[in-house]
Amino acid sequence: MDLINNNFCGWTRQLPERSNFKLLDQDIYCDYLIVGAGYTGLSAARKLSDIMKDKKIILIDAQLAGEGGSSRNSGYLVDTTLNDGFTSNSDKENYVKKTKIYHLGIEAVRKFIKEYQVDCDWNECGKYFASSKEQDETKAQSFSKLLNSLGFKNKILFNKELTEKLGTPFYKIGVFTSGGILLNPGKLARAMVDTLPDNVKLYENSQIYNWKKINNKIECFTKKHKITTKKIIFCTNGFLKYLNVKKNYSFPITLTASLTRKLTDKEFKDIGSPKEWGVLPIRPMGATIRMTKDRRILIRNTAELRNPFFNE
Ligand SMILES: Cc1cc2nc3c(=O)[nH]c(=O)nc-3n(C[C@H](O)[C@H](O)[C@H](O)COP(=O)(O)OP(=O)(O)OC[C@H]3O[C@@H](n4cnc5c(N)ncnc54)[C@H](O)[C@@H]3O)c2cc1C
Incomplete structure:
Protein backbone atom coordinates (compact mmCIF):
# COMPACT_ATOMS: atom_id res chain seq x y z
CA MET A 1 0.00 0.00 0.00
CA SER A 71 -12.51 16.61 12.78
CA ARG A 72 -9.42 14.60 13.65
CA ASN A 73 -10.83 11.99 15.96
CA SER A 74 -11.84 8.36 15.66
CA GLY A 75 -15.54 9.08 15.28
CA TYR A 76 -16.98 6.99 18.12
CA LEU A 77 -20.08 8.21 19.91
CA VAL A 78 -19.79 6.00 22.95
CA ASP A 79 -22.48 4.92 25.38
CA THR A 80 -20.02 3.07 27.66
CA THR A 81 -16.26 3.26 28.22
CA LEU A 82 -13.46 1.22 29.73
CA ASN A 83 -10.17 2.46 31.22
CA ASP A 84 -11.58 5.68 32.52
CA GLY A 85 -11.22 5.06 36.24
CA PHE A 86 -14.95 4.57 36.79
CA THR A 87 -15.21 0.85 36.27
CA SER A 88 -14.66 -0.52 39.74
CA ASN A 89 -17.83 -1.46 41.60
CA SER A 90 -17.23 1.17 44.28
CA ASP A 91 -17.41 3.85 41.61
CA LYS A 92 -20.50 2.50 39.91
CA GLU A 93 -22.54 5.55 40.81
CA ASN A 94 -20.13 7.83 38.96
CA TYR A 95 -19.99 5.44 36.03
CA VAL A 96 -23.77 5.59 35.75
CA LYS A 97 -23.68 9.40 35.83
CA LYS A 98 -21.16 9.37 33.02
CA THR A 99 -23.20 7.01 30.85
CA LYS A 100 -26.19 9.33 31.31
CA ILE A 101 -24.09 12.19 29.93
CA TYR A 102 -23.04 10.01 26.99
CA HIS A 103 -26.70 9.24 26.34
CA LEU A 104 -27.59 12.95 26.31
CA GLY A 105 -24.68 13.62 23.92
CA ILE A 106 -25.76 10.88 21.53
CA GLU A 107 -29.35 12.13 21.54
CA ALA A 108 -28.20 15.73 20.89
CA VAL A 109 -26.15 14.64 17.85
CA ARG A 110 -28.99 12.41 16.64
CA LYS A 111 -31.42 15.36 16.84
CA PHE A 112 -29.01 17.64 15.00
CA ILE A 113 -28.36 15.27 12.10
CA LYS A 114 -32.07 14.53 11.77
CA GLU A 115 -33.06 18.21 11.79
CA TYR A 116 -30.47 19.20 9.16
CA GLN A 117 -30.49 15.91 7.24
CA VAL A 118 -26.74 15.54 7.77
CA ASP A 119 -24.94 12.68 6.07
CA CYS A 120 -22.08 11.79 8.43
CA ASP A 121 -21.99 8.01 7.87
CA TRP A 122 -23.93 7.44 11.11
CA ASN A 123 -23.88 3.73 11.93
CA GLU A 124 -25.45 2.23 15.05
CA CYS A 125 -23.23 -0.82 14.78
CA GLY A 126 -22.03 -0.99 18.40
CA LYS A 127 -18.34 -1.34 19.25
CA TYR A 128 -15.73 -3.81 20.43
CA PHE A 129 -13.34 -3.50 23.36
CA ALA A 130 -10.58 -5.92 22.46
CA SER A 131 -7.06 -7.06 23.28
CA SER A 132 -4.42 -9.19 21.61
CA LYS A 133 -3.39 -10.54 25.03
CA GLU A 134 -5.19 -13.61 26.40
CA GLN A 135 -4.47 -12.49 29.97
CA ASP A 136 -6.85 -9.54 29.44
CA GLU A 137 -9.78 -11.97 29.67
CA THR A 138 -10.13 -11.18 33.39
CA LYS A 139 -10.53 -7.49 32.62
CA ALA A 140 -12.97 -8.23 29.79
CA GLN A 141 -15.05 -10.49 32.06
CA SER A 142 -15.26 -7.93 34.86
CA PHE A 143 -16.18 -5.17 32.39
CA SER A 144 -18.89 -7.40 30.95
CA LYS A 145 -20.19 -8.05 34.47
CA LEU A 146 -20.36 -4.32 35.14
CA LEU A 147 -22.24 -3.73 31.88
CA ASN A 148 -24.67 -6.58 32.68
CA SER A 149 -25.39 -5.11 36.10
CA LEU A 150 -26.27 -1.79 34.44
CA GLY A 151 -28.38 -3.30 31.67
CA PHE A 152 -26.00 -2.63 28.72
CA LYS A 153 -26.26 -5.46 26.20
CA ASN A 154 -22.85 -7.05 25.60
CA LYS A 155 -21.13 -10.27 24.64
CA ILE A 156 -17.69 -11.74 25.33
CA LEU A 157 -15.98 -12.87 22.12
CA PHE A 158 -12.87 -14.99 21.60
CA ASN A 159 -10.32 -15.13 18.79
CA LYS A 160 -12.41 -17.20 16.35
CA GLU A 161 -15.49 -14.96 16.44
CA LEU A 162 -13.40 -11.80 16.49
CA THR A 163 -11.49 -12.97 13.41
CA GLU A 164 -14.77 -13.58 11.57
CA LYS A 165 -16.25 -10.21 12.54
CA LEU A 166 -13.13 -8.06 12.08
CA GLY A 167 -11.20 -9.82 9.34
CA THR A 168 -8.01 -10.04 11.40
CA PRO A 169 -6.81 -12.78 13.78
CA PHE A 170 -4.98 -10.16 15.88
CA TYR A 171 -7.40 -9.97 18.79
CA LYS A 172 -7.66 -12.81 21.35
CA ILE A 173 -10.42 -11.51 23.61
CA GLY A 174 -13.10 -8.86 23.30
CA VAL A 175 -16.37 -7.47 24.64
CA PHE A 176 -18.92 -6.40 22.05
CA THR A 177 -21.43 -3.79 23.21
CA SER A 178 -24.41 -3.19 20.97
CA GLY A 179 -24.70 0.46 22.05
CA GLY A 180 -22.50 3.10 20.46
CA ILE A 181 -22.33 4.79 17.08
CA LEU A 182 -19.59 5.17 14.48
CA LEU A 183 -19.53 8.23 12.25
CA ASN A 184 -17.30 10.41 10.10
CA PRO A 185 -16.24 13.23 12.48
CA GLY A 186 -15.09 15.51 9.65
CA ASN A 244 -4.51 32.25 31.51
CA VAL A 245 -7.69 30.44 32.49
CA LYS A 246 -7.65 27.50 34.94
CA LYS A 247 -3.95 27.14 34.36
CA ASN A 248 -3.54 23.89 36.28
CA TYR A 249 -6.57 22.03 34.95
CA SER A 250 -5.74 21.01 31.38
CA PHE A 251 -2.94 20.66 28.86
CA PRO A 252 -2.87 19.75 25.17
CA ILE A 253 -1.80 16.32 23.98
CA THR A 254 -1.40 15.24 20.39
CA LEU A 255 -2.86 11.87 19.46
CA THR A 256 -1.75 10.57 16.11
CA ALA A 257 -3.88 8.51 13.78
CA SER A 258 -3.65 7.28 10.23
CA LEU A 259 -6.32 6.49 7.70
CA THR A 260 -5.54 4.27 4.73
CA ARG A 261 -6.84 4.58 1.19
CA LYS A 262 -9.88 2.43 0.43
CA LEU A 263 -9.12 -1.28 0.35
CA THR A 264 -9.43 -2.73 -3.14
CA ASP A 265 -12.18 -5.27 -3.80
CA LYS A 266 -9.57 -8.02 -3.62
CA GLU A 267 -8.05 -6.81 -0.35
CA PHE A 268 -11.50 -6.48 1.15
CA LYS A 269 -12.54 -9.94 -0.02
CA ASP A 270 -9.28 -11.43 1.33
CA ILE A 271 -10.18 -10.34 4.84
CA GLY A 272 -13.68 -11.78 4.60
CA SER A 273 -15.63 -8.63 3.52
CA PRO A 274 -16.40 -7.54 7.09
CA LYS A 275 -19.10 -5.02 7.94
CA GLU A 276 -17.98 -1.63 9.27
CA TRP A 277 -16.53 -2.01 12.79
CA GLY A 278 -14.71 -0.13 15.54
CA VAL A 279 -12.39 -1.54 18.21
CA LEU A 280 -11.39 0.31 21.37
CA PRO A 281 -8.50 -0.97 23.48
CA ILE A 282 -8.91 -2.95 26.70
CA ARG A 283 -5.50 -1.72 27.88
CA PRO A 284 -5.03 1.96 28.80
CA MET A 285 -3.54 3.98 25.90
CA GLY A 286 -3.89 1.03 23.51
CA ALA A 287 -4.77 1.56 19.85
CA THR A 288 -8.21 2.41 18.48
CA ILE A 289 -8.88 0.73 15.14
CA ARG A 290 -11.74 1.10 12.68
CA MET A 291 -12.85 -0.35 9.40
CA THR A 292 -14.80 2.56 7.91
CA LYS A 293 -17.93 2.48 5.84
CA ASP A 294 -15.86 3.14 2.70
CA ARG A 295 -13.37 0.34 3.56
CA ARG A 296 -10.49 2.36 4.94
CA ILE A 297 -8.60 1.29 8.05
CA LEU A 298 -8.08 3.89 10.76
CA ILE A 299 -5.43 3.36 13.41
CA ARG A 300 -5.04 5.72 16.36
CA ASN A 301 -2.08 4.63 18.37
CA THR A 302 0.31 7.30 19.65
CA ALA A 303 -0.01 10.14 22.12
CA GLU A 304 2.49 12.86 22.93
CA LEU A 305 2.67 16.13 24.80
CA ARG A 306 2.90 18.90 22.24
CA ASN A 307 1.29 22.23 21.58
CA PRO A 308 0.90 23.11 17.92
CA PHE A 309 0.22 26.80 18.65
CA PHE A 310 2.82 27.85 21.17
CA ASN A 311 6.43 26.94 21.90
CA GLU A 312 6.77 26.24 25.59
C1 LIG B 1 -6.96 11.15 17.48
C2 LIG B 1 -8.17 11.46 18.35
C3 LIG B 1 -9.19 10.52 18.46
C4 LIG B 1 -10.32 10.81 19.24
N1 LIG B 1 -11.37 9.93 19.21
C5 LIG B 1 -12.54 10.28 19.79
C6 LIG B 1 -13.69 9.47 19.62
O1 LIG B 1 -13.66 8.47 18.90
N2 LIG B 1 -14.83 9.85 20.24
C7 LIG B 1 -14.91 10.99 21.01
O2 LIG B 1 -15.99 11.28 21.54
N3 LIG B 1 -13.83 11.77 21.17
C8 LIG B 1 -12.67 11.47 20.56
N4 LIG B 1 -11.59 12.29 20.67
C9 LIG B 1 -11.74 13.51 21.46
C10 LIG B 1 -12.54 14.59 20.71
O3 LIG B 1 -11.99 14.80 19.43
C11 LIG B 1 -12.49 15.88 21.52
O4 LIG B 1 -12.98 15.63 22.81
C12 LIG B 1 -13.33 16.97 20.88
O5 LIG B 1 -12.89 17.26 19.57
C13 LIG B 1 -13.25 18.22 21.75
O6 LIG B 1 -13.96 19.24 21.12
P1 LIG B 1 -13.72 20.71 21.56
O7 LIG B 1 -14.59 21.59 20.74
O8 LIG B 1 -13.87 20.81 23.04
O9 LIG B 1 -12.18 20.98 21.27
P2 LIG B 1 -11.39 21.12 19.87
O10 LIG B 1 -12.00 20.35 18.77
O11 LIG B 1 -9.97 20.89 20.23
O12 LIG B 1 -11.61 22.65 19.55
C14 LIG B 1 -10.97 23.68 20.26
C15 LIG B 1 -10.74 24.79 19.27
O13 LIG B 1 -10.22 25.90 19.98
C16 LIG B 1 -9.34 26.58 19.09
N5 LIG B 1 -8.46 27.43 19.89
C17 LIG B 1 -7.61 27.06 20.88
N6 LIG B 1 -6.99 28.14 21.40
C18 LIG B 1 -7.46 29.21 20.73
C19 LIG B 1 -7.21 30.61 20.80
N7 LIG B 1 -6.34 31.12 21.66
N8 LIG B 1 -7.86 31.44 19.94
C20 LIG B 1 -8.76 30.93 19.04
N9 LIG B 1 -9.04 29.63 18.94
C21 LIG B 1 -8.40 28.77 19.77
C22 LIG B 1 -8.61 25.46 18.37
O14 LIG B 1 -8.09 25.92 17.12
C23 LIG B 1 -9.71 24.44 18.18
O15 LIG B 1 -10.33 24.50 16.91
C24 LIG B 1 -10.42 12.03 19.95
C25 LIG B 1 -9.39 12.96 19.85
C26 LIG B 1 -8.29 12.69 19.06
C27 LIG B 1 -7.21 13.76 18.95
Whole structure:
Protein backbone atom coordinates (compact mmCIF):
# COMPACT_ATOMS: atom_id res chain seq x y z
CA MET A 1 0.00 0.00 0.00
CA ASP A 2 1.40 3.49 -0.89
CA LEU A 3 2.28 5.62 2.08
CA ILE A 4 0.77 9.07 2.05
CA ASN A 5 1.90 10.96 5.12
CA ASN A 6 1.28 14.65 5.49
CA ASN A 7 -0.33 17.13 7.85
CA PHE A 8 -3.80 16.95 6.36
CA CYS A 9 -6.64 15.32 8.16
CA GLY A 10 -7.75 12.10 6.46
CA TRP A 11 -11.42 12.81 7.22
CA THR A 12 -11.50 16.41 5.93
CA ARG A 13 -9.50 15.50 2.82
CA GLN A 14 -12.59 13.60 1.69
CA LEU A 15 -14.72 16.79 1.84
CA PRO A 16 -14.94 19.70 -0.60
CA GLU A 17 -12.39 22.40 0.26
CA ARG A 18 -13.84 25.38 2.10
CA SER A 19 -13.61 28.82 0.54
CA ASN A 20 -16.15 30.86 2.50
CA PHE A 21 -14.12 31.59 5.63
CA LYS A 22 -13.65 35.07 7.07
CA LEU A 23 -10.63 36.41 8.95
CA LEU A 24 -10.94 39.11 11.58
CA ASP A 25 -9.86 42.25 9.71
CA GLN A 26 -11.10 45.07 11.96
CA ASP A 27 -11.82 45.89 15.60
CA ILE A 28 -15.31 44.74 16.52
CA TYR A 29 -17.85 44.66 19.35
CA CYS A 30 -20.22 41.89 20.42
CA ASP A 31 -22.42 40.75 23.29
CA TYR A 32 -20.94 37.24 23.44
CA LEU A 33 -17.57 36.03 22.24
CA ILE A 34 -17.00 32.28 21.98
CA VAL A 35 -13.33 31.36 21.65
CA GLY A 36 -12.73 28.01 19.93
CA ALA A 37 -14.95 26.52 17.22
CA GLY A 38 -14.68 22.78 17.76
CA TYR A 39 -17.75 20.71 18.71
CA THR A 40 -17.94 22.59 22.02
CA GLY A 41 -17.79 26.12 20.60
CA LEU A 42 -20.04 25.28 17.65
CA SER A 43 -22.62 23.75 20.01
CA ALA A 44 -22.37 26.68 22.44
CA ALA A 45 -22.91 29.14 19.58
CA ARG A 46 -25.97 27.26 18.35
CA LYS A 47 -27.55 27.05 21.80
CA LEU A 48 -26.76 30.66 22.65
CA SER A 49 -28.20 31.94 19.39
CA ASP A 50 -31.38 30.06 20.19
CA ILE A 51 -31.86 31.62 23.61
CA MET A 52 -30.37 35.07 22.82
CA LYS A 53 -31.88 35.78 19.43
CA ASP A 54 -31.29 39.54 19.47
CA LYS A 55 -27.68 39.43 20.73
CA LYS A 56 -24.55 39.77 18.65
CA ILE A 57 -22.58 36.52 18.94
CA ILE A 58 -19.07 36.01 17.62
CA LEU A 59 -17.34 32.65 17.29
CA ILE A 60 -13.62 32.75 16.62
CA ASP A 61 -10.99 30.09 15.95
CA ALA A 62 -7.24 30.07 15.48
CA GLN A 63 -7.57 27.58 12.62
CA LEU A 64 -10.45 26.47 10.39
CA ALA A 65 -13.60 25.89 12.44
CA GLY A 66 -14.10 22.30 13.48
CA GLU A 67 -10.83 21.19 11.91
CA GLY A 68 -8.87 20.66 15.13
CA GLY A 69 -9.58 17.65 17.34
CA SER A 70 -13.25 17.75 16.35
CA SER A 71 -12.51 16.61 12.78
CA ARG A 72 -9.42 14.60 13.65
CA ASN A 73 -10.83 11.99 15.96
CA SER A 74 -11.84 8.36 15.66
CA GLY A 75 -15.54 9.08 15.28
CA TYR A 76 -16.98 6.99 18.12
CA LEU A 77 -20.08 8.21 19.91
CA VAL A 78 -19.79 6.00 22.95
CA ASP A 79 -22.48 4.92 25.38
CA THR A 80 -20.02 3.07 27.66
CA THR A 81 -16.26 3.26 28.22
CA LEU A 82 -13.46 1.22 29.73
CA ASN A 83 -10.17 2.46 31.22
CA ASP A 84 -11.58 5.68 32.52
CA GLY A 85 -11.22 5.06 36.24
CA PHE A 86 -14.95 4.57 36.79
CA THR A 87 -15.21 0.85 36.27
CA SER A 88 -14.66 -0.52 39.74
CA ASN A 89 -17.83 -1.46 41.60
CA SER A 90 -17.23 1.17 44.28
CA ASP A 91 -17.41 3.85 41.61
CA LYS A 92 -20.50 2.50 39.91
CA GLU A 93 -22.54 5.55 40.81
CA ASN A 94 -20.13 7.83 38.96
CA TYR A 95 -19.99 5.44 36.03
CA VAL A 96 -23.77 5.59 35.75
CA LYS A 97 -23.68 9.40 35.83
CA LYS A 98 -21.16 9.37 33.02
CA THR A 99 -23.20 7.01 30.85
CA LYS A 100 -26.19 9.33 31.31
CA ILE A 101 -24.09 12.19 29.93
CA TYR A 102 -23.04 10.01 26.99
CA HIS A 103 -26.70 9.24 26.34
CA LEU A 104 -27.59 12.95 26.31
CA GLY A 105 -24.68 13.62 23.92
CA ILE A 106 -25.76 10.88 21.53
CA GLU A 107 -29.35 12.13 21.54
CA ALA A 108 -28.20 15.73 20.89
CA VAL A 109 -26.15 14.64 17.85
CA ARG A 110 -28.99 12.41 16.64
CA LYS A 111 -31.42 15.36 16.84
CA PHE A 112 -29.01 17.64 15.00
CA ILE A 113 -28.36 15.27 12.10
CA LYS A 114 -32.07 14.53 11.77
CA GLU A 115 -33.06 18.21 11.79
CA TYR A 116 -30.47 19.20 9.16
CA GLN A 117 -30.49 15.91 7.24
CA VAL A 118 -26.74 15.54 7.77
CA ASP A 119 -24.94 12.68 6.07
CA CYS A 120 -22.08 11.79 8.43
CA ASP A 121 -21.99 8.01 7.87
CA TRP A 122 -23.93 7.44 11.11
CA ASN A 123 -23.88 3.73 11.93
CA GLU A 124 -25.45 2.23 15.05
CA CYS A 125 -23.23 -0.82 14.78
CA GLY A 126 -22.03 -0.99 18.40
CA LYS A 127 -18.34 -1.34 19.25
CA TYR A 128 -15.73 -3.81 20.43
CA PHE A 129 -13.34 -3.50 23.36
CA ALA A 130 -10.58 -5.92 22.46
CA SER A 131 -7.06 -7.06 23.28
CA SER A 132 -4.42 -9.19 21.61
CA LYS A 133 -3.39 -10.54 25.03
CA GLU A 134 -5.19 -13.61 26.40
CA GLN A 135 -4.47 -12.49 29.97
CA ASP A 136 -6.85 -9.54 29.44
CA GLU A 137 -9.78 -11.97 29.67
CA THR A 138 -10.13 -11.18 33.39
CA LYS A 139 -10.53 -7.49 32.62
CA ALA A 140 -12.97 -8.23 29.79
CA GLN A 141 -15.05 -10.49 32.06
CA SER A 142 -15.26 -7.93 34.86
CA PHE A 143 -16.18 -5.17 32.39
CA SER A 144 -18.89 -7.40 30.95
CA LYS A 145 -20.19 -8.05 34.47
CA LEU A 146 -20.36 -4.32 35.14
CA LEU A 147 -22.24 -3.73 31.88
CA ASN A 148 -24.67 -6.58 32.68
CA SER A 149 -25.39 -5.11 36.10
CA LEU A 150 -26.27 -1.79 34.44
CA GLY A 151 -28.38 -3.30 31.67
CA PHE A 152 -26.00 -2.63 28.72
CA LYS A 153 -26.26 -5.46 26.20
CA ASN A 154 -22.85 -7.05 25.60
CA LYS A 155 -21.13 -10.27 24.64
CA ILE A 156 -17.69 -11.74 25.33
CA LEU A 157 -15.98 -12.87 22.12
CA PHE A 158 -12.87 -14.99 21.60
CA ASN A 159 -10.32 -15.13 18.79
CA LYS A 160 -12.41 -17.20 16.35
CA GLU A 161 -15.49 -14.96 16.44
CA LEU A 162 -13.40 -11.80 16.49
CA THR A 163 -11.49 -12.97 13.41
CA GLU A 164 -14.77 -13.58 11.57
CA LYS A 165 -16.25 -10.21 12.54
CA LEU A 166 -13.13 -8.06 12.08
CA GLY A 167 -11.20 -9.82 9.34
CA THR A 168 -8.01 -10.04 11.40
CA PRO A 169 -6.81 -12.78 13.78
CA PHE A 170 -4.98 -10.16 15.88
CA TYR A 171 -7.40 -9.97 18.79
CA LYS A 172 -7.66 -12.81 21.35
CA ILE A 173 -10.42 -11.51 23.61
CA GLY A 174 -13.10 -8.86 23.30
CA VAL A 175 -16.37 -7.47 24.64
CA PHE A 176 -18.92 -6.40 22.05
CA THR A 177 -21.43 -3.79 23.21
CA SER A 178 -24.41 -3.19 20.97
CA GLY A 179 -24.70 0.46 22.05
CA GLY A 180 -22.50 3.10 20.46
CA ILE A 181 -22.33 4.79 17.08
CA LEU A 182 -19.59 5.17 14.48
CA LEU A 183 -19.53 8.23 12.25
CA ASN A 184 -17.30 10.41 10.10
CA PRO A 185 -16.24 13.23 12.48
CA GLY A 186 -15.09 15.51 9.65
CA LYS A 187 -18.52 15.40 8.03
CA LEU A 188 -20.23 16.09 11.36
CA ALA A 189 -17.99 19.07 12.20
CA ARG A 190 -18.37 20.51 8.69
CA ALA A 191 -22.17 20.25 8.94
CA MET A 192 -22.08 22.08 12.28
CA VAL A 193 -20.09 24.91 10.63
CA ASP A 194 -22.30 25.05 7.52
CA THR A 195 -25.51 25.29 9.53
CA LEU A 196 -24.46 27.97 12.03
CA PRO A 197 -27.42 30.27 12.74
CA ASP A 198 -27.53 33.71 11.09
CA ASN A 199 -26.92 35.65 14.29
CA VAL A 200 -23.55 33.92 14.85
CA LYS A 201 -20.59 35.54 13.05
CA LEU A 202 -17.66 33.17 12.54
CA TYR A 203 -14.05 34.34 12.18
CA GLU A 204 -11.36 31.76 11.37
CA ASN A 205 -7.56 31.64 11.25
CA SER A 206 -7.80 34.32 13.93
CA GLN A 207 -6.12 33.39 17.20
CA ILE A 208 -6.86 35.17 20.47
CA TYR A 209 -3.53 35.83 22.19
CA ASN A 210 -4.69 37.55 25.35
CA TRP A 211 -7.64 39.23 27.00
CA LYS A 212 -8.40 41.52 29.90
CA LYS A 213 -11.45 42.59 31.83
CA ILE A 214 -12.04 46.33 32.21
CA ASN A 215 -15.06 47.16 34.37
CA ASN A 216 -17.99 45.38 32.69
CA LYS A 217 -16.26 44.89 29.34
CA ILE A 218 -13.75 42.31 28.14
CA GLU A 219 -11.11 43.17 25.55
CA CYS A 220 -9.60 40.32 23.52
CA PHE A 221 -6.66 40.62 21.17
CA THR A 222 -5.64 38.85 17.99
CA LYS A 223 -2.29 39.82 16.41
CA LYS A 224 -3.77 42.94 14.79
CA HIS A 225 -7.27 43.51 16.09
CA LYS A 226 -9.40 43.86 19.19
CA ILE A 227 -12.77 42.36 20.03
CA THR A 228 -14.69 44.05 22.81
CA THR A 229 -17.36 41.88 24.39
CA LYS A 230 -19.71 41.80 27.36
CA LYS A 231 -19.30 38.08 27.96
CA ILE A 232 -16.79 35.48 26.89
CA ILE A 233 -17.06 31.68 26.66
CA PHE A 234 -13.85 29.69 26.37
CA CYS A 235 -14.20 26.50 24.31
CA THR A 236 -10.53 25.97 23.62
CA ASN A 237 -10.21 22.44 24.98
CA GLY A 238 -6.62 21.76 26.17
CA PHE A 239 -5.45 25.24 25.18
CA LEU A 240 -7.23 26.96 28.07
CA LYS A 241 -4.13 27.64 30.12
CA TYR A 242 -2.53 29.65 27.29
CA LEU A 243 -5.31 32.17 27.80
CA ASN A 244 -4.51 32.25 31.51
CA VAL A 245 -7.69 30.44 32.49
CA LYS A 246 -7.65 27.50 34.94
CA LYS A 247 -3.95 27.14 34.36
CA ASN A 248 -3.54 23.89 36.28
CA TYR A 249 -6.57 22.03 34.95
CA SER A 250 -5.74 21.01 31.38
CA PHE A 251 -2.94 20.66 28.86
CA PRO A 252 -2.87 19.75 25.17
CA ILE A 253 -1.80 16.32 23.98
CA THR A 254 -1.40 15.24 20.39
CA LEU A 255 -2.86 11.87 19.46
CA THR A 256 -1.75 10.57 16.11
CA ALA A 257 -3.88 8.51 13.78
CA SER A 258 -3.65 7.28 10.23
CA LEU A 259 -6.32 6.49 7.70
CA THR A 260 -5.54 4.27 4.73
CA ARG A 261 -6.84 4.58 1.19
CA LYS A 262 -9.88 2.43 0.43
CA LEU A 263 -9.12 -1.28 0.35
CA THR A 264 -9.43 -2.73 -3.14
CA ASP A 265 -12.18 -5.27 -3.80
CA LYS A 266 -9.57 -8.02 -3.62
CA GLU A 267 -8.05 -6.81 -0.35
CA PHE A 268 -11.50 -6.48 1.15
CA LYS A 269 -12.54 -9.94 -0.02
CA ASP A 270 -9.28 -11.43 1.33
CA ILE A 271 -10.18 -10.34 4.84
CA GLY A 272 -13.68 -11.78 4.60
CA SER A 273 -15.63 -8.63 3.52
CA PRO A 274 -16.40 -7.54 7.09
CA LYS A 275 -19.10 -5.02 7.94
CA GLU A 276 -17.98 -1.63 9.27
CA TRP A 277 -16.53 -2.01 12.79
CA GLY A 278 -14.71 -0.13 15.54
CA VAL A 279 -12.39 -1.54 18.21
CA LEU A 280 -11.39 0.31 21.37
CA PRO A 281 -8.50 -0.97 23.48
CA ILE A 282 -8.91 -2.95 26.70
CA ARG A 283 -5.50 -1.72 27.88
CA PRO A 284 -5.03 1.96 28.80
CA MET A 285 -3.54 3.98 25.90
CA GLY A 286 -3.89 1.03 23.51
CA ALA A 287 -4.77 1.56 19.85
CA THR A 288 -8.21 2.41 18.48
CA ILE A 289 -8.88 0.73 15.14
CA ARG A 290 -11.74 1.10 12.68
CA MET A 291 -12.85 -0.35 9.40
CA THR A 292 -14.80 2.56 7.91
CA LYS A 293 -17.93 2.48 5.84
CA ASP A 294 -15.86 3.14 2.70
CA ARG A 295 -13.37 0.34 3.56
CA ARG A 296 -10.49 2.36 4.94
CA ILE A 297 -8.60 1.29 8.05
CA LEU A 298 -8.08 3.89 10.76
CA ILE A 299 -5.43 3.36 13.41
CA ARG A 300 -5.04 5.72 16.36
CA ASN A 301 -2.08 4.63 18.37
CA THR A 302 0.31 7.30 19.65
CA ALA A 303 -0.01 10.14 22.12
CA GLU A 304 2.49 12.86 22.93
CA LEU A 305 2.67 16.13 24.80
CA ARG A 306 2.90 18.90 22.24
CA ASN A 307 1.29 22.23 21.58
CA PRO A 308 0.90 23.11 17.92
CA PHE A 309 0.22 26.80 18.65
CA PHE A 310 2.82 27.85 21.17
CA ASN A 311 6.43 26.94 21.90
CA GLU A 312 6.77 26.24 25.59
C1 LIG B 1 -6.96 11.15 17.48
C2 LIG B 1 -8.17 11.46 18.35
C3 LIG B 1 -9.19 10.52 18.46
C4 LIG B 1 -10.32 10.81 19.24
N1 LIG B 1 -11.37 9.93 19.21
C5 LIG B 1 -12.54 10.28 19.79
C6 LIG B 1 -13.69 9.47 19.62
O1 LIG B 1 -13.66 8.47 18.90
N2 LIG B 1 -14.83 9.85 20.24
C7 LIG B 1 -14.91 10.99 21.01
O2 LIG B 1 -15.99 11.28 21.54
N3 LIG B 1 -13.83 11.77 21.17
C8 LIG B 1 -12.67 11.47 20.56
N4 LIG B 1 -11.59 12.29 20.67
C9 LIG B 1 -11.74 13.51 21.46
C10 LIG B 1 -12.54 14.59 20.71
O3 LIG B 1 -11.99 14.80 19.43
C11 LIG B 1 -12.49 15.88 21.52
O4 LIG B 1 -12.98 15.63 22.81
C12 LIG B 1 -13.33 16.97 20.88
O5 LIG B 1 -12.89 17.26 19.57
C13 LIG B 1 -13.25 18.22 21.75
O6 LIG B 1 -13.96 19.24 21.12
P1 LIG B 1 -13.72 20.71 21.56
O7 LIG B 1 -14.59 21.59 20.74
O8 LIG B 1 -13.87 20.81 23.04
O9 LIG B 1 -12.18 20.98 21.27
P2 LIG B 1 -11.39 21.12 19.87
O10 LIG B 1 -12.00 20.35 18.77
O11 LIG B 1 -9.97 20.89 20.23
O12 LIG B 1 -11.61 22.65 19.55
C14 LIG B 1 -10.97 23.68 20.26
C15 LIG B 1 -10.74 24.79 19.27
O13 LIG B 1 -10.22 25.90 19.98
C16 LIG B 1 -9.34 26.58 19.09
N5 LIG B 1 -8.46 27.43 19.89
C17 LIG B 1 -7.61 27.06 20.88
N6 LIG B 1 -6.99 28.14 21.40
C18 LIG B 1 -7.46 29.21 20.73
C19 LIG B 1 -7.21 30.61 20.80
N7 LIG B 1 -6.34 31.12 21.66
N8 LIG B 1 -7.86 31.44 19.94
C20 LIG B 1 -8.76 30.93 19.04
N9 LIG B 1 -9.04 29.63 18.94
C21 LIG B 1 -8.40 28.77 19.77
C22 LIG B 1 -8.61 25.46 18.37
O14 LIG B 1 -8.09 25.92 17.12
C23 LIG B 1 -9.71 24.44 18.18
O15 LIG B 1 -10.33 24.50 16.91
C24 LIG B 1 -10.42 12.03 19.95
C25 LIG B 1 -9.39 12.96 19.85
C26 LIG B 1 -8.29 12.69 19.06
C27 LIG B 1 -7.21 13.76 18.95
